Amino acid sequence: MCLAVPMQIVAIRDDELGTVELDGVRHEVSLMLIDGPQTGDYVLIHAGYAIERLDTHEADERLKLFRHLAALHQQETGQPARLVAPSRMGRESET
Secondary structure (H helix, E strand, C coil), X not given: CCCCEEEEEXXXXXXXXXXXXXXXXXXXXXXXXXXXXXXXXXXXXXXCEXXXXXXXXXXXXXXXXXXXXXXXXXXXXXXCCXXXXXXXXXXXXXX
């Protein structure tokens, strides 16, 4: 299953691409659907695109919910769940 995950913009390039980060995982995404993206903005990421800007409170609330669901999954299955999947393009970096 694929969900839109809140991530923070950490870098913007002139060609409407940017780097977003969550928990040390970075992805390069398209910012073309967001009006006036700024470094530090939280955006929802889905299928390689930033699809919506979120304020910090909303991003925190959604991340708290996702983390709670991941913890429940691990309790029930014994398997960890990641909020951000590895990049299929191999451009992910964990810092």
